[in-house]
Amino acid sequence: MEFSSIERAPGAFQEPVSAEQVAAMCERAFGGGAAVVSAVELGGGLYNNTLRVDIAGRDPVILRVAPRPDRQARIERALMRNEHASLPHFAPIAAMMPRTLFADWTHEVLGRDYVVQTMLDGVSASVGLRAYPRPSWAGFYRQLGTIARRVHEVSGERFGPVAGPTFATWGEALVSALEDTEADLVDAGLDASDVREVVAAAAKGSAVLDEIDRPRLLHGDLWVPNVMLDPDAPEPTITGVLDHDRASWGDPAADWVVHIAGLRAERDPFWETYGRRDEADGSAAWRALIYRARHIGAIRLERHRLGEHARIPDTYQEMREVLGLLADH
Structure with missing residues (x-):
């Protein structure tokens, strides 16, 4: 061999x-x-x-x-x-x-x-996208929006990881995930006091979280590294989707793909096919802050696991910003 x-x-x-x-x-x-x-x-x-x-x-x-x-x-x-x-x-x-x-x-x-x-045909989009001029990436984001929407259209019966544990309400599932994040950070020897504040805010606002009363399928890690492209297509063309190991039932707005698509204007074509979020809704805006905090906590833990210690302080600054915005709601 x-x-x-x-x-x-x-x-x-x-x-x-x-x-x-x-x-x-x-x-x-x-x-x-x-x-x-x-x-x-x-x-x-x-x-x-x-x-x-x-x-x-x-x-x-x-x-x-x-x-x-x-x-x-x-x-x-x-x-x-x-x-x-x-x-x-x-x-x-x-x-x-x-x-x-x-x-x-x-x-x-x-x-x-x-x-x-x-083994899927194609090349990872992390590499393949670089072969195309940047304006053509808009078509890639539109395709990603279509895929994300199709996944989010699938509904379930309870909230939480598909394999469990599952919960009757979205608030219970999200608070549990945040509590686990806090405990993992403590185990890693990292300060988790800011995540503890988010746990308290989520628990206090459980009624707002529970406005999400229909569990939807979330991929959990849908983005460029987990997408395959046709290397011979004249425009970026998605042929494969990988690594749904973080799949869960919850609010589509909490999914990683929705979070990361909203970070840069370049990715706006995603919303043309996915559908626009109602950002004027006060409840949705508050939930989005809780979701952002959850992602930040998970990123902090991942950076620790990967030994990227120089990048960990950034997560504390980002979390301070989120906590400030939560305090204003």
Whole structure:
């Protein structure tokens, strides 16, 4: 087997996967006759280990290996299982998503969850978009708006992560997520007092949160890094959507794609197909601040996990701004 892995510093969050482990996982997935020709770890992912695996007589597959359970934060616990449980709800865009060929939660091979999936054609939009002149990116954002809207049209019965725990109200689900974020930051040795203030504000304003009374499907991480493009198309053309492991039921306005689409005017074409938000609504504006605070807390934790310590102070400044705006409501 030709084997290539990414070199990481000792103690890095993403732990290595060996050639022997790859062979054992593929043997379990495809039987003892599966001959692994090559396995190459792919960059770009920040949570799971992702490898392209070539097996004799088969199309290439993607092997994704989750972190060990004891390295998973509360807000990122069992994400691979959550993705697996949520897949049927993404049926409206299933043609754009990889197929899961095998999943193993037993931990008998290497003490970690893993899945084997089909490999999507195309190139990551993180790279592919750069090949096009910037004015043509408007079409990309319109396509993304259409995809996000289609996902958000799917409704559920309760709020929270698709695999659970779920809650009867949106307020309960959101307060629980914020409390978990606070606890994760404390565990990481970071000051979480500002998140604690957001928890208190959300709990006090639960009636406003509970105006959202119909759970909608949220992708959780839909944006440029998790979208594939046709490398030969004359304009940016989305062909694939990846990594819905943070999928949940909630308010579409709380989804990552809605948050990040609103940060720059360049992305305004997104709203042409997604539909405009009612920013004049006082309740919606207040909820948006709570959602922004939740994203900031999660970003702080991720930067700590990735060792990007120089970028952590920015999250405290952003959170101060949000708390100031919440105080004015």
